Amino acid sequence: LVGITVDKTKDFSSWYSQIVVKSELLDYYDVSGCYILRPNSYAVWEEIQDWFNARIKKMGVKNCYFPMFVSSRVLEKEKDHIEGFAPEVAWVTRAGSSDLEEPVAIRPTSETVMYPYYAKWIRSHRDLPLKLHQWNSVVRWEFKHPQPFLRTREFLWQEGHTVHLTREAAQEEVSQILDLYAGIYEELLAVPVVKGKKTENEKFAGGDYTTTVEGFIAATGRGIQGATSHHLGTNFSKMFDISVENPEGSDKPRILTHQNSWGLSTRVIGVMVMTHSDNKGLVLPPRVAQNQVVVVPVGITAKTTDAERKEINDGAAEIEKRLKDAEVRAFGDYRANYTPGWKYAEWELKGVPLRIEFGPKDLQNGQAVAVRRDDNSKYTVKLSELETRIPEILQEMQVGLLEKARKDFDSHRVVVDEWKDFVPTLNAKNVILSPWCGDGDCEDDIKDSSAKKDDGEDEEVDEKAPSMGAKSLCIPFEQPTLKSGQKCVKCDRAAKVYCMFGRSY
Numbered sequence: 001l002v003g004i005t006v007d008k009t010k011d012f013s014s015w016y017s018q019i020v021v022k023s024e025l026l027d028y029y030d031v032s033g034c035y036i037l038r039p040n041s042y043a044v045w046e047e048i049q050d051w052f053n054a055r056i057k058k059m060g061v062k063n064c065y066f067p068m069f070v071s072s073r074v075l076e077k078e079k080d081h082i083e084g085f086a087p088e089v090a091w092v093t094r095a096g097s098s099d100l101e102e103p104v105a106i107r108p109t110s111e112t113v114m115y116p117y118y119a120k121w122i123r124s125h126r127d128l129p130l131k132l133h134q135w136n137s138v139v140r141w142e143f144k145h146p147q148p149f150l151r152t153r154e155f156l157w158q159e160g161h162t163v164h165l166t167r168e169a170a171q172e173e174v175s176q177i178l179d180l181y182a183g184i185y186e187e188l189l190a191v192p193v194v195k196g197k198k199t200e201n202e203k204f205a206g207g208d209y210t211t212t213v214e215g216f217i218a219a220t221g222r223g224i225q226g227a228t229s230h231h232l233g234t235n236f237s238k239m240f241d242i243s244v245e246n247p248e249g250s251d252k253p254r255i256l257t258h259q260n261s262w263g264l265s266t267r268v269i270g271v272m273v274m275t276h277s278d279n280k281g282l283v284l285p286p287r288v289a290q291n292q293v294v295v296v297p298v299g300i301t302a303k304t305t306d307a308e309r310k311e312i313n314d315g316a317a318e319i320e321k322r323l324k325d326a327e328v329r330a331f332g333d334y335r336a337n338y339t340p341g342w343k344y345a346e347w348e349l350k351g352v353p354l355r356i357e358f359g360p361k362d363l364q365n366g367q368a369v370a371v372r373r374d375d376n377s378k379y380t381v382k383l384s385e386l387e388t389r390i391p392e393i394l395q396e397m398q399v400g401l402l403e404k405a406r407k408d409f410d411s412h413r414v415v416v417d418e419w420k421d422f423v424p425t426l427n428a429k430n431v432i433l434s435p436w437c438g439d440g441d442c443e444d445d446i447k448d449s450s451a452k453k454d455d456g457e458d459e460e461v462d463e464k465a466p467s468m469g470a471k472s473l474c475i476p477f478e479q480p481t482l483k484s485g486q487k488c489v490k491c492d493r494a495a496k497v498y499c500m501f502g503r504s505y
C-alpha cells in the first residue's frame with residue numbers, strides 16, 4: 001500500500017492531489033478540469049443533500065429540474081449580467097456531423113433558464129412566494145488552473161431561486177439560508193466559517209447584495225469562499241418582468257417582485273479535505289463519513305489456535321453487528337492475508353474516523369480498544385457499554401475536529417490597523433481584518449499593493465510565494481469596534497467598517 005509521499009506543510013498542492021486520489025474520493029478524468037466523484041466523496045455530498053433538503057423543505061422550498069441548455073438569446077438577455085462571465089460559457093455548436101442552427105449554451109447557472117418561466121407562472125400576488133430549487137451540475141469553462149473539488153469545469157451544486165412579494169420577506173430568507181450554509185460547514189464538515197457581506201466589487205453583479213460564508217485553509221493561509229446567498233432585489237424581475245398585479249387595483253402599475261438566489265457546491269468537500277486531512281491520509285468527520293468505524297481483529301499469530309482465532313473473529317463480528325444495530329456505520333476487516341498494521345494504514349489513508357481493535361486480551365477482559373483517526377487517542381471500551389460509548393467517542397471527535405479548525409482560523413485572523421503591518425501579516429499565512437474606507441478603488445489598491453513583496457522587505461522572494469494580492473473576502477457581520485477617528489488601513493480616509501482581506505482560492 002503506497003501512502004502519502006509528500007508533507008502537507010512542504011508541498012501542499014501535491015499533498016492534496018495525492019490525498020483525494022489515494023483515499024479514493026475522486027479520480028482524474030480524460031477531459032481537463034473534470035473529475036470523477038467516487039463513492040467516498042459522493043457519500044459526503046449525499047449527507048449534505050439529506051441535511052439541506054430536510055431544512056429547505058420546511059421553509060416551503062420545492063425541488064424541480066430545468067433543462068441544462070440555454071439559448072444565446074435568453075442567456076445574453078441582459079448584457080451587463082453576463083459580460084463578465086461570457087468567457088466561461090460552454091456552447092454546443094454541433095450534433096453529429098451537422099452544425100446547429102443556433103448554438104446552445106450549457107447552463108453555468110440557471111437564472112436565465114428559470115426566470116422566463118417564473119414570469120409566465122407568476123401572475124397574481126397569490127402565486128407568491130415561489131421557491132424553487134435544483135440539485136444539478138453546472139459548467140463553467142475556466143482557464144485558471146483546475147483543482148479537484150475547488151475549481152472544476154463541471155461541478156455539482158444546489159441552486160435556490162425564490163420570488164417574494166416584499167423586500168423584507170426576501171431578505172429574511174437570505175439570512176436563513178446563510179445560516180443553513182454555516183450549519184453545513186460547522187455541523188457536518190466540522191469547518192468553521194465567517195459570515196459576512198461581499199463588497200460591491202466582489203458581490204454578484206446581477207444582485208443587490210451578496211452574503212457569504214468564508215472559510216480558511218490554514219496550510220496555505222488563504223481564504224476560500226464557501227457558499228453565497230444573494231438578494232437580487234428587483235434587478236432580475238425587471239429584466240424578465242416577474243411582476244404581480246397591484247392589490248390596490250388593476251389600474252395601478254404592476255408590482256415588481258423581490259428575488260433571492262443561493263448556491264453551495266461540491267467545493268465544500270475540498271475545503272473539508274484540506275482542513276482536516278494529514279500526512280497519513282484523509283480525515284473524515286464522523287457525521288459525513290460513509291464508514292464511521294472499522295473493526296479489526298488483532299493478536300492472531302501463528303501460535304493462535306483455530307478455536308481462539310474463531311473466538312476473536314466472532315467477537316469482532318459481534319461488535320460490528322451491535323454497532324450497526326445501533327445505527328453506527330461500522331464494518332469489519334477480517335482479511336486473513338493482511339496484518340493489523342497494514343489494515344490500520346489502509347483505513348487511515350481512506351479517512352475512517354474510528355478503528356476498534358479486538359484481540360485475545362480484549363476477549364479476556366470483555367473490552368475493545370477504540371482509536372481516533374484525528375489525534376490517535378485511544379479509548380478502552382467495556383463491551384457492555386459499546387452502544388453508548390462509541391457514538392460518544394465519534395461525537396467527541398466531531399467536536400474536536402471543529403474546535404481545532406476554529407482555533408487555527410481564529411489564530412490566523414489578525415486585526416491590522418496600519419499598512420506597514422499588512423503585507424508582513426499576510427505573508428505569515430494570515431487573513432486580515434482591517435479598518436476600510438469602503439471605496440472600491442482603495443480595495444483594488446490594497447490588492448495591488450499586497451501582491452508584490454513589500455519593498456521594505458529584504459528577504460529574497462520565495463519563487464513559490466503566491467504573487468497574488470489580498471482580495472476583500474467579506475465584511476464580517478461580527479465587527480471589531482472601530483475607534484473614533486479610525487483611519488482606513490490604506491488610504492487614510494475615515495474608516496467605515498472592518499473588512500476581512502486575504503489571499504484566496
Ligand SMILES: O=C1CCCN[C@@H]1CCCn1cnc2ccccc2c1=O
Pocket residue numbers: 082085086088089108109110111140158159160204228230261262263264
Ligand atoms: O451564485 C449563485 C448562487 C446560485 C444561483 N446563481 C448565483 C449567481 C451566479 C453568478 N454567476 C457565476 N458564474 C457565471 C458564469 C457564466 C455565466 C453566468 C454566471 C453567473 O451568473
